[in-house]
Amino acid sequence: MRLEHVSRPARPFSPEFPASDSCAQRSAALEQLCVEIDAxxxxxxxxxRASFGERVRLALQRAIADPGVLRPDQRVSNPQKYCRHLLAADPLNRYAIAALVWEPGQASPVHGHRTWCGYAVIEGTLDETLYRWDAAEHRAVQTxxxxxxxxxxxxxxxxRGAIHQLGNPADATARAVSLHIYGVAGEQIATHVNDLLAA
Structure with a gap:
């Protein structure tokens, strides 16, 4: 497994990814998550032989066990599309952490990943649709x-071994919130993570 990210030209920060003071005012659980990702x-x-992925999974599991991992302003949604809040950016540019807030009916596009990533559901229930890549038809096929x-x-x-789509079902009665870690620098989180694919 390669842990470094692939360099691509950076684009401006997406307005849907607010860069607020949240990076400076992290909860104890978020601080501990950063310590565990560094480890x-x-x-x-x-x-x-050390399993990087398993360590990330366990760190996420511990972080979401703390109900104070996110502040109320880091759980704010956007009625137009799912909202992403940048929570922490590694000073060595190895990873960035974000909270995603999903109102009922909001979903990501179908995508693979340009980097390693992990996520945990903090609140509500997300629907995950999995796909396999069909190279002959050059599209993702739902499995x-x-x-x-x-x-x-x-x-x-x-x-493209883990293509998926995440979303809060349209018939859900409440928002959903998830915590994500991506193997990119903070300023690349909106542009260098998803490999958007036709389905």
Missing amino acids: AFAAAEADR RRHPRATGAVSYVDAG
């Missing part, structure tokens, strides 16, 4: 769909 990098560099309830945690490496 996962150190372990992976020291011992190739299954399942709910991801509060407490669900996932990690994937970069590539």
